[in-house]
Amino acid sequence: MPLRETEALVLRTYRLGEADKIASLFTRQLGRLRAVAAGAQRPKSRYGGMLEPLSYIRLWIFERENRDLLRINSAELLESFFDMQKDYRLQVAAQFVAEVADRFLPEREVNDRAFRLVLAVLRTMKQSGETNRPLVYFDYWLLRLGGFLPDFGHCTSCGRGLADAPVYYAAGFEGLLCEDCRPPQAMLFTARERLARVVERCQATLSHWTGEEESAGDLREVRHFFEELIEAHLERKLVTRPLLDEV
Numbered sequence: 001m002p003l004r005e006t007e008a009l010v011l012r013t014y015r016l017g018e019a020d021k022i023a024s025l026f027t028r029q030l031g032r033l034r035a036v037a038a039g040a041q042r043p044k045s046r047y048g049g050m051l052e053p054l055s056y057i058r059l060w061i062f063e064r065e066n067r068d069l070l071r072i073n074s075a076e077l078l079e080s081f082f083d084m085q086k087d088y089r090l091q092v093a094a095q096f097v098a099e100v101a102d103r104f105l106p107e108r109e110v111n112d113r114a115f116r117l118v119l120a121v122l123r124t125m126k127q128s129g130e131t132n133r134p135l136v137y138f139d140y141w142l143l144r145l146g147g148f149l150p151d152f153g154h155c156t157s158c159g160r161g162l163a164d165a166p167v168y169y170a171a172g173f174e175g176l177l178c179e180d181c182r183p184p185q186a187m188l189f190t191a192r193e194r195l196a197r198v199v200e201r202c203q204a205t206l207s208h209w210t211g212e213e214e215s216a217g218d219l220r221e222v223r224h225f226f227e228e229l230i231e232a233h234l235e236r237k238l239v240t241r242p243l244l245d246e247v
Contacts, residue, residue, distance in 0.1 A: 002063055003061070003062055003073060004029070004030065004061055004062075006027040006059060006061070007028040007057070007115075008025040008026065008028070009025065009027075009055070009098075009118055009119065010051055010055045011024045011026055011032075011098045011099075012024045012098060012099075012102060013051055013052075016036060019038070019040075019041050020036055020037065020038050020039065020041065021040035021041055021051060022035070022037075022069070023035055023037055023072070024102050026105065026115060026118065027115075028112060028115045029110065030063075031105070031111060032101070032105045032106070032107050032108070032109070033068075033070060034068065034069055035059075035061050035069065035070040035071060035072045036070070036071050036072065037051055038071070038072075046074075047075060048077075049080070049082065050075045054081040054082075054094055054095075054122065055077060055080055056077075056079040056081070056119065056122075057076060057078055058075065058078055059072055059073075059076070060072070060074050060075070079123075084125065087129070089131060089247045090129065090131065092240060093134070095240050096240040096243075096244055097118060097122065097135070099238055099239060100138075100230060100238065101114075101118055103234055103238075111145065113141075114142065114145050117141050118138070120207075121134045121137065121138045124206050124210055128210050130210055132220065132223060133206070133219060134210070135223055136202075136222055136223045136226065137201075137206045139223065139226035139227060140198065140199070140202045142230070143233075146233070148174070148229065148233050150175030152175070152176060152196075154175075155167075155175075155177055156175025156176060156177060157173070157177055157178070158181050160180075165178060165179060166179055166188060167188075167189045167192065168187060168188055170187065171185070174232045175229070189221070189225060190221060191222050191225075194219070194222055195225070198219070
């Protein structure tokens with residue numbers, strides 16, 4: 001059982017018996033995995049608050065052959081995002097990032113770019129107090145890194161060029177739709193020019209984009225479209241998405 005060292009973001013935790021805890025982790029060197037922290041629920045646990053969701057930690061874990069569940073040996077806190085819980089809006093946005101990462105990223109697949117993306121988005125929300133642009137940036141790059149970003153110039157159903165015709169999007173579809181292919185529940189996508197600008201902005205760093213003067217409300221339709229794409233690939237609804245709409 002080799003002892004491995006890695007940086008990690010805690011995505012969520014689960015109780016295991018009376019004293020232990022299972023942590024879902026997105027690690028830089030080993031990808032997304034689950035590990036047991038013995039005694040983490042005890043009042044005087046040596047982990048303290050290090051295994052709270054959205055903690056950025058360095059940990060040492062035992063990797064057991066032919067076992068999906070690893071065992072945490074020790075951990076060191078590198079950065080906490082706990083203060084974001086004081087603002088419900090930021091807390092919900094951060095939990096959305098954690099839920100999507102936990103469900104969207106393949107298990108045990110190393111993805112340093114995705115790791116840096118999640119960390120950058122959390123840091124930007126923590127420092128700026130903004131949620132819309134960081135979430136749009138996160139959705140766009142997660143879809144792109146996963147190879148699921150659609151061709152915005154063609155109908156995802158029939159492949160017809162969309163040109164200047166009305167376009168739509170709907171739950172369960174993996175891109176934009178033309179008028180002939182749209183289902184009854186489809187919504188008209190009115191943010192085509194905004195989408196092109198978002199793609200352009202996402203080529204720069206997130207910190208550069210959030211420093212610009214821009215109405216955050218104009219991004220909501222693009223964000224909703226990206227969220228529909230994510231749910232289409234997950235084939236399930238995200239728990240935190242309705243909470244985002246409420247705030």
